[in-house]
Amino acid sequence: GLASTIYAKPVPADEEPNEDAAPLTQEELRAYVHMVLTTADQISQRYYRPITVEQLLATALTALAEAAGERIPESWRNNPQKWFADTEPILGLVEWRKRLGNRPAIRGRDVEISLRGMFQVLDPHTGFLSPSDRRRMYQLEGGTFGTGILLGERLGKGPVVIENIELGSPAHWAGLRPGDRIHTVNGQSVAEMSLAEAEARLQGDLMQSGKPLRLQVESASHQGMRQVEIIPEIYEPETLLGFTRTVAGQWTYWLEPAEKIGYVRIREIQLQTPEKLEAILTDLKKQGLRGLVLDLRDCPGGVLDGAVRVADLLLGEGPICTVQYRDSLALGAIAPGQAETTYSSTGERSFVDFPVAVLIGSETRGGGELIAAAIQDNRRGILVGQRTHGKASVQQSLPLMQPVGQHTEIKISVGLLKRPSGKNMHRFWGEREPEIWGVLPDVGYEVRLSPALEQRLRQWRHERDLRPPQSRLAHPLDNPKADPVLVAALRYFKKSAPPHPIPALP
Numbered sequence: 001g002l003a004s005t006i007y008a009k010p011v012p013a014d015e016e017p018n019e020d021a022a023p024l025t026q027e028e029l030r031a032y033v034h035m036v037l038t039t040a041d042q043i044s045q046r047y048y049r050p051i052t053v054e055q056l057l058a059t060a061l062t063a064l065a066e067a068a069g070e071r072i073p074e075s076w077r078n079n080p081q082k083w084f085a086d087t088e089p090i091l092g093l094v095e096w097r098k099r100l101g102n103r104p105a106i107r108g109r110d111v112e113i114s115l116r117g118m119f120q121v122l123d124p125h126t127g128f129l130s131p132s133d134r135r136r137m138y139q140l141e142g143g144t145f146g147t148g149i150l151l152g153e154r155l156g157k158g159p160v161v162i163e164n165i166e167l168g169s170p171a172h173w174a175g176l177r178p179g180d181r182i183h184t185v186n187g188q189s190v191a192e193m194s195l196a197e198a199e200a201r202l203q204g205d206l207m208q209s210g211k212p213l214r215l216q217v218e219s220a221s222h223q224g225m226r227q228v229e230i231i232p233e234i235y236e237p238e239t240l241l242g243f244t245r246t247v248a249g250q251w252t253y254w255l256e257p258a259e260k261i262g263y264v265r266i267r268e269i270q271l272q273t274p275e276k277l278e279a280i281l282t283d284l285k286k287q288g289l290r291g292l293v294l295d296l297r298d299c300p301g302g303v304l305d306g307a308v309r310v311a312d313l314l315l316g317e318g319p320i321c322t323v324q325y326r327d328s329l330a331l332g333a334i335a336p337g338q339a340e341t342t343y344s345s346t347g348e349r350s351f352v353d354f355p356v357a358v359l360i361g362s363e364t365r366g367g368g369e370l371i372a373a374a375i376q377d378n379r380r381g382i383l384v385g386q387r388t389h390g391k392a393s394v395q396q397s398l399p400l401m402q403p404v405g406q407h408t409e410i411k412i413s414v415g416l417l418k419r420p421s422g423k424n425m426h427r428f429w430g431e432r433e434p435e436i437w438g439v440l441p442d443v444g445y446e447v448r449l450s451p452a453l454e455q456r457l458r459q460w461r462h463e464r465d466l467r468p469p470q471s472r473l474a475h476p477l478d479n480p481k482a483d484p485v486l487v488a489a490l491r492y493f494k495k496s497a498p499p500h501p502i503p504a505l506p
Contacts, residue, residue, distance in 0.1 A: 024101050032097055035111045035401055036060055037090060039410070040118060042398060047122065048326050048413045056118045058083045061096050063117025064110060068100045112404045122413070123428075129397055129409040145234045146203035147171045147213070149182075157191045159183045159218065160198045167267070167465055168238035173249070174230045177466060179220030186214050204232025240276050241265040241465060249469040253280055255480065260288045261493055265295035265461075266310070269302030269367045274309035281313065281351045291493045294371075295359040297385060297485070298458065301366020304394060308343045310367075311374040314356060317347035318378045319420035321370050323394055326414075345374075356381030357489040360439060361454060365391040366417075372439045373419035382492055384445040385485045386454075390427030390438040392417040445492070447485045457483060 040056040058080035065072050076082045084092045100106065106113060119127045148169020152161045159181040165171050182190060185201045193201070204213060215228045242251030243263040255263035262284045264277065281289070294314075301307065304323070311320045320343040360372050360383055369388045375381045394415035400408055416426050419439070427437040441447070449457070457477075464475045476482045480490065 024098060028102070029094065029097060031402070032110050032114075033090070033093055035404070036114050037093065038401055039115060043118065043122070043126075043412055046326075046396065046398070046412050046414050047126070048393060048415055050326065051121070054081055054084050054089050055121065057089050057093055059121045060114035060117045061093065063120070064100060064106060064114045065096065067109075067113045068103045068106045070100060109405070112407075115404065115410070123393065125391070125393055125395055125413050126411060128404070128407040129411045130407070144237065145206050145209070145232065147230050147232050148235065148237070149176065149202045151195060151199055151202070154195050160190050160193075160195065160202075165466060166237045167241070169235055170230050170233055172466060174228055175468065176217065176228060176230070177220060178462075181218040181220070182215055183218060183225070184216040206232075209233060236272075237268070238465075239266065239268045239270055239273060240280065241267060245467075245469045247469050253284060255293055255486075256490070259493070260290040261293065261490070262289050262291070263293045263295065265297075266299045266368065266371075268300060269306040269310065271303050271306050273302070273306045274313060277310060278313055278349070285351065289354055291354055292356050293359065293486070293489050294356055294381075296364045296368040296372055297359050297361040298461065299364055299368030301368055301370075301391070304367065304370075307367025307370045311371045312345045313350060314352070314371075314375060315345040315347070315378050315380055316350055316352045317345060319344050320374045321420065322418040322422075323415045324418060325394075352380070355493065357492050358383050359485050359489060360385040360388050360441060361449075361485070362386055362389055363458070364388040364439070366393075369425050369439050370417055370419075373421075373425060376439065376442070377420035382445055383439065383441045384489045384492070385441050385447050386449060387440050388425075388438040390425060392425035445488055447488050449484065457485075 036057065037053075040053045040060065043056060044051055044053045061083055062072065062077070062080050073082075083096070087095070097110070100110075115128070146169070148166035148171040149162055150164040150166065152163035154160055162171075162176060162178055162180045162182065164178050165176055182198075182202070184190065185198075188201075190198045190201070202213070202215075204211070210231060210233070212229045212231045215230065217226055217228050218224075219226060238251075240251075241264070242253040243255050244252050246252060253262050253264055255261045262281075264280060266273065266277075281292075284292075308320055322340055322342045324340045356375060358372050358375055358381055360368075364372060365388065369390075369392055372383055372388065376383050393413040394417065395411045396414045397409045397411050400410060416424075419425055424436050425438060460475070460477050460482075464477050467473070467475060480486045
C-alpha cells in the first residue's frame with residue numbers, strides 16, 4: 001500500500017493548484033495515484049521490452065498536464081524523465097496531480113488520460129481492451145451472439161451506416177451489406193440514438209433470443225427503402241473459406257477440381273480452426289487431393305495455440321516456433337526471469353503427401369505469419385505474394401484495479417514469436433527498423449502489388465464472400481486469373497513439380 005503521509009505532503013508555493021480547478025479530494029488523489037502507479041508497475045514487469053516505471057509515469061503526467069492546459073518546460077517535453085529528476089516517482093506523481101487539481105478538461109478522466117499517455121510509448125498492440133476487442137476474443141473462443149452488423153463512425157444525427165458484415169452471421173444471410181444505411185429498428189428512428197445505443201439495439205438481447213428485429217434499410221446497391229427482418233442468435237463466424245459456394249451456401253474447397261488443387265482461406269484463427277481444417281483436408285484427401293493453396297492474405301492471427309496446431313497439421317516432425325517472454329510473470333510464474341516456450345510438430349495426424357502453396361501479403365499477421373514461417377523454414381511448401389505485416393508479438397489481457405470509463409482491462413504485448421530458424425519476424429514500430437522482419441515469399445514467387453490493387457483485391461474477396469449463393473451476378477474473382485497472386489501459385493502446381501517443394505531462403 002501507499003503511505004498515507006505522502007498525501008499530506010504540502011505542495012510548494014509555486015505549485016499551488018490552478019484557481020480554475022475544483023478541489024481535489026484525498027480519495028480522488030489516492031485513487032489516481034494507486035491506479036496509475038499500479039498499472040505502470042504491471043506494464044513494466046510484463047511488457048516484452050524493458051521499460052521503467054519512471055518512463056511510463058513521465059508520459060502519463062505529460063499527457064495529463066497537456067490535457068489540463070498546463071505549460072510544460074520544453075526540456076521536459078523532449079526528455080519526459082526530467083519529471084522525476086529531483087524526486088521519487090511517487091512523490092512527483094502526487095505533487096503534480098495535486099497541482100493540476102480538478103480542471104474541467106481532466107475532471108473524472110484523469111486516469112484514462114494518463115494511461116493513454118503511457119500507451120503512446122508502447123507498441124500499437126498495447127492499450128485498453130475495447131468492447132470490440134472483447135467481442136473478438138469471445139469469437140476466437142467459439143460462437144458469438146448478435147446479428148453480425150458492424151457500424152461505421154457517425155458524425156451528427158441521422159441513419160447509421162453498416163461498415164461491415166460478419167460472414168456466417170444472421171445479417172449476412174439476411175442480405176445486408178456494407179454501405180447499407182439503417183433508418184429504423186422496430187419502428188424507432190436511430191437518428192436520435194448515440195452510436196453505442198444503435199449498436200446495442202442492432203445486436204439484440206440475449207435474454208430475448210429468438211425475437212426478430214425489423215429494420216428499415218436504404219440499400220447501397222439499389223435505390224429505395226426495404227424492410228429486413230433479422231433474428232439475433234448465437235452463430236459461428238465463417239473463418240475457413242473455400243473458393244466457391246454451393247446453392248445451399250456451403251463452401252467447396254476446390255480451386256481446380258479437374259487437377260485436384262484444393263483451396264482454403266483462413267480469415268482468423270480460432271480454437272476450433274485446427275479441427276475444422278483437419279476435417280476439410282481429410283475430405284479433400286478422400287477425393288484425391290494433389291496440391292493445396294493455403295490463403296493467409298486476410299489472416300490477422302488469432303489464438304496462439306490454434307495457429308500452432310494448424311502448422312502441426314501441415315508439417316512432418318520439426319520445429320514450429322518459439323515464444324520469448326522478457327519476464328516469466330507473463331507465463332504466470334511466481335518469480336521473474338527470462339522465459340520461453342518452444343513448440344514442435346510430432347508429425348502425427350499430419351498431411352504431408354501433397355505440395356502446398358501459401359499465399360501471404362501485408363495483412364498476414366501474428367498466427368498467420370507463424371504458420372507461413374513454419375512451412376517455409378521446414379521446406380514444406382512455397383510462399384507466394386508479398387512480405388507479411390511483421391506483427392509477431394503475443395498479447396495478454398490484464399484486469400484493471402477498477403473500471404476506467406467503459407474499460408475494465410488492458411492488453412499488453414508480453415512476448416515475441418520467433419520462427420523455427422530463430423530469425424526475427426516482428427517489426428518494431430517507431431524505432432529503428434530491424435534488418436529482418438516479417439516473412440518473405442520464396443525466390444521467384446514474389447508478386448508485387450500496388451497498395452491500391454492490394455486493397456481492391458481484398459475488397460473483391462469480401463464482396464464475393466458475401467454474395468448470396470443463389471446470385472447469378474458475375475464477379476471478377478470468379479476467374480482465378482484476375483488474382484495475380486493466385487496465378488503465381490497455380491503456375492507452381494502446373495510445373496513439373498519435384499517430389500519435394502523448393503527449398504526456403506537460406
